[in-house]
Amino acid sequence: MAVHIRFDLNEQLFIKDPAESDLGRRIIEHSILLFNKLGYEKFTFKKLAIEINSTEASVYRYFENKHHLLLYLVSWYYEWINYLIYANLINVTEPKKRMQVIIQNIVEASIQNPLIDYVNESLLHKIVVAEGTKAYHSIDVDEENKYGYFRSYKTLVKFIADEIGKYKPDFSYPKSLASNMIEMANNQGYFADHLPALTDVKKGEKCNRQLVKMINYFVFKILE
Amino acid sequence: MAVHIRFDLNEQLFIKDPAESDLGRRIIEHSILLFNKLGYEKFTFKKLAIEINSTEASVYRYFENKHHLLLYLVSWYYEWINYLIYANLINVTEPKKRMQVIIQNIVEASIQNPLIDYVNESLLHKIVVAEGTKAYHSIDVDEENKYGYFRSYKTLVKFIADEIGKYKPDFSYPKSLASNMIEMANNQGYFADHLPALTDVKKGEKCNRQLVKMINYFVFKILE
DNA sequence: TTCAAATAATAGTAATACTTTTAAAAAAAA
DNA sequence: TTTTTTTTAAAAGTATTACTATTATTTGAA
Numbered sequence: 001m002a003v004h005i006r007f008d009l010n011e012q013l014f015i016k017d018p019a020e021s022d023l024g025r026r027i028i029e030h031s032i033l034l035f036n037k038l039g040y041e042k043f044t045f046k047k048l049a050i051e052i053n054s055t056e057a058s059v060y061r062y063f064e065n066k067h068h069l070l071l072y073l074v075s076w077y078y079e080w081i082n083y084l085i086y087a088n089l090i091n092v093t094e095p096k097k098r099m100q101v102i103i104q105n106i107v108e109a110s111i112q113n114p115l116i117d118y119v120n121e122s123l124l125h126k127i128v129v130a131e132g133t134k135a136y137h138s139i140d141v142d143e144e145n146k147y148g149y150f151r152s153y154k155t156l157v158k159f160i161a162d163e164i165g166k167y168k169p170d171f172s173y174p175k176s177l178a179s180n181m182i183e184m185a186n187n188q189g190y191f192a193d194h195l196p197a198l199t200d201v202k203k204g205e206k207c208n209r210q211l212v213k214m215i216n217y218f219v220f221k222i223l224e
Numbered sequence: 225m226a227v228h229i230r231f232d233l234n235e236q237l238f239i240k241d242p243a244e245s246d247l248g249r250r251i252i253e254h255s256i257l258l259f260n261k262l263g264y265e266k267f268t269f270k271k272l273a274i275e276i277n278s279t280e281a282s283v284y285r286y287f288e289n290k291h292h293l294l295l296y297l298v299s300w301y302y303e304w305i306n307y308l309i310y311a312n313l314i315n316v317t318e319p320k321k322r323m324q325v326i327i328q329n330i331v332e333a334s335i336q337n338p339l340i341d342y343v344n345e346s347l348l349h350k351i352v353v354a355e356g357t358k359a360y361h362s363i364d365v366d367e368e369n370k371y372g373y374f375r376s377y378k379t380l381v382k383f384i385a386d387e388i389g390k391y392k393p394d395f396s397y398p399k400s401l402a403s404n405m406i407e408m409a410n411n412q413g414y415f416a417d418h419l420p421a422l423t424d425v426k427k428g429e430k431c432n433r434q435l436v437k438m439i440n441y442f443v444f445k446i447l448e
Numbered sequence: 449t450t451c452a453a454a455t456a457a458t459a460g461t462a463a464t465a466c467t468t469t470t471a472a473a474a475a476a477a478a
Numbered sequence: 479t480t481t482t483t484t485t486t487a488a489a490a491g492t493a494t495t496a497c498t499a500t501t502a503t504t505t506g507a508a
Contacts, residue, residue: 268465269465270463281466285468289466322464
């Protein structure tokens, strides 16, 4: 059975919906590959166009610029996490267990079943870890926030904050803990890979398991 | 009495030491102003050169490119925090009180006495909060780490981790808690200003006080 | 089949991120 | 003080980036 999902991303993130055409889907697919290969700074629409045997001008018909493309990918990622968490929480009622499922999904999203053929979720996760903060660390953050460009991330934070509220109703910092859980998962994973002096998590296959364990430890200490 | 301090930054961060010439100091002073005004992406050496009545080529004699300039500024900032913490911990012996001083300094660094006339520490703090993660979120992070470009940040994390070790010797995650304290202070402050849905800290004059209180709460809950 | 939309191909512009050369000015050494 | 070296300013130049515009061709829906 194939499950068909279409995330409702903010329509101002793109000029023409990339999910709706073959070229659009190739843009998404190969931008994920190329962002991973080159990093955000060295990625250009020209190079992407060459990869997909198309032209710069055609790519520009889908996205205003590479910043918008990054915003699209990051939003897609958080929509996907929202979906995964939602799906994995069905039938889980105990608040503590629900928090554990959330942490698991934030960290290990990449090893879940891929959902959409043209999106390599594992590589997308790497992009979010390595480049994700660039989406909102921009001089135009306030204006972009007005346009709702960060809605998917905010939705996830709100959801987690509400779960924290269920677990401990009198807790004073649900939103901060929620956003810090996500940021910490991303950061500490990145540090394990690239700046090991900044983390106790060791690089390798069990990296994610350590991360899950650590974030669980932190979160339940704070909430106890 | 004037106190003269000269931070020993990694010499590979610059081509020619900006602290040692008038033009160099003007480059630092105005790059802090211009990064604040334009943000990292729109900042260029050309625009900086115009501000300081010099030329692009002259700026290039000090820094390889704007990424290195950002690395220099971020390193300078963390050297400064290291210094402030060191100075404010003299005569503080109780481990808990020492942790509190550290948290205070991470968050409120900007309101301490300015140290060097050509560095606006308050604006520099804003740059670190808004653009600091771009220093190490780069495709060249591994190579740059080998060159020791992140030494100042790592020194600070190591210092805090050691203090955590003094406070609670059997704690499993001293480095992760230390780096998360810094990242959290920066992030949550940025969110309060720009993405309030992601934090419980309210914007305004008491923002830093709330931040200090919250981070104290988190840290001592985790370490209790 | 026709008509509209999407794409490819091509070209072009302004700005960016540099490098190079030369000359003038300033600092250091003799 | 003069000479030498270093630093800076001025000017010009290049490759790449980040776009925009135009036109021809292809594709897909009515």
